[in-house]
Amino acid sequence: MPATSSPRPPRPTLAEQFPAPDSLSEIARRLAERYLPTPPTPRRAAEPTDGLIGTILSQQNTAAITRRQFDALKAAYPRWEAALADGPDGIEAVLKAAGGGLSRVKSAYIFQVLDRLEETRGTLSLKDTREMDDTQVRTLLESLPGVGMKTASCVLLFDLARPAMPVDTHIWRISRRLELTPGHWNAVKVEKWFDEVLARDWQVRYTFHVSAIRHGRETCKAQRPRCEACVLQELCPSAGVFLNA
Numbered sequence: 096m097p098a099t100s101s102p103r104p105p106r107p108t109l110a111e112q113f114p115a116p117d118s119l120s121e122i123a124r125r126l127a128e129r130y131l132p133t134p135p136t137p138r139r140a141a142e143p144t145d146g147l148i149g150t151i152l153s154q155q156n157t158a159a160i161t162r163r164q165f166d167a168l169k170a171a172y173p174r175w176e177a178a179l180a181d182g183p184d185g186i187e188a189v190l191k192a193a194g195g196g197l198s199r200v201k202s203a204y205i206f207q208v209l210d211r212l213e214e215t216r217g218t219l220s221l222k223d224t225r226e227m228d229d230t231q232v233r234t235l236l237e238s239l240p241g242v243g244m245k246t247a248s249c250v251l252l253f254d255l256a257r258p259a260m261p262v263d264t265h266i267w268r269i270s271r272r273l274e275l276t277p278g279h280w281n282a283v284k285v286e287k288w289f290d291e292v293l294a295r296d297w298q299v300r301y302t303f304h305v306s307a308i309r310h311g312r313e314t315c316k317a318q319r320p321r322c323e324a325c326v327l328q329e330l331c332p333s334a335g336v337f338l339n340a
């Protein structure tokens with residue numbers, strides 16, 4: 096009689112492998128108090144495609160350049176169908192005229208996304224995502240060329256008011272310094288960990304995301320963090336290293 100194999104035990108979740116420290120809620124509270132004391136109210140974009148294009152433009156760009164390039168695109172192409180018809184060279188010319196780098200890469204990226212939307216859905220609008228659940232929206236967005244977990248999470252969080260938790264380079268760095276997550280985890284893994292440990296609540300995640308990014312820009316900078324002025328100093332295992340350097 097053949098031996099019956101017992102079912103494999105389920106893989107431990109990231110939070111089981113690396114449980115959130117008790118200090119996480121206090122860290123979140125202090126960051127919110129310091130950087131985002133007024134609770135945010137959810138906003139939904141009139142057209143989530145705008146949010147997706149804006150997120151693509153924001154990658155490796157300042158907020159000011161992102162806004163300028165987005166406004167230039169909207170002025171040149173009041174409807175995204177016009178950008179698709181104009182093609183990558185036309186989009187690139189608009190981005191170049193608005194200033195900022197990576198116009199060639201971004202224009203190709205935007206064109207490919209619009210082209211795929213047209214090809215697979217017959218529309219460039221993403222308004223119907225409002226009726227989808229979070230998993231369906233993520234699956235749709237991540238099926239688009241070049242759209243990864245973080246970009247999809249940004250659209251979910253900022254344009255659809257869903258409880259996503261994008262992890263950018265600031266949040267990734269802070270998580271390592273605070274030893275919330277192991278130093279060898281990449282940003283995608285850290286994002287999955289946060290998705291497991293943070294309350295699935297839009298306001299909680301929006302507040303943590305925005306305040307942690309501001310903390311990374313203003314205080315826990317990549318070069319020379321300002322630990323002496325940090326509201327997390329006594330909760331941070333790295334503070335002593337930097338303060339004594």
Ligand code: SF4
Pocket residue numbers: 269272273314315316320321322325326327328331332333334337
């Ligand atoms: S104490 Fe220093 S290293 Fe730790 S979070 Fe604050 S600024 Fe960053």
